[in-house]
Amino acid sequence: MKIKSILFFFIALILVGCKTDDIVWLDGQWEGVGCQLDLEDNNTWSINLEIDIYQQSFEIKYPSLECSGQWELVEYSYNRATFNELILENTNTCIKEGTVIITKVDENHISFSYYIIDGKDVLAFSTLKRK
Secondary structure, eight states: OHHHHHHHHHHHHHHHHHHHHTTGGGOEEEEEEEEETTOSSSOEEEEEEEEETTTTEEEEEEGGGTEEEEEEEEEEOSSEEEEEEEEEEOTTTSOSEEEEEEEEEETTEEEEEEEETTOSSOOEEEEEEEO
16 A cells, blocks of 8 residues: 555656646746737836746736736646736736736747736737846
8 A cells, every 4th residue: 555655656746747847948037018908008017027837936027017926827838828817016006816828939038918817808918038
């Protein structure tokens, strides 16, 4: 019984490690300028994204809006990741919750598409560059 438990543990550990490899392209620090479609004035803002895949840490900052928060990884593949965004600082300026889809463009660029939760249309977008 003990051997089966230990074997199961190591197999699970290997599978989790392999899955992380699928999204390693997103690991690192990213920056760019976002554009929000429903605003006529002040429709651009800065974006700083810091991702540590191995620690499962996804921190988002919008410095020009003085907002920041966390992302929760929902699903991913070799070139795309979907996150739920939760703004924790300055929810008066930024929308508190949303969905973000990140798509790999190349090794140093990713696209950022923001949707209001349950929204069908992109509300904001950007191309982020690796720092």
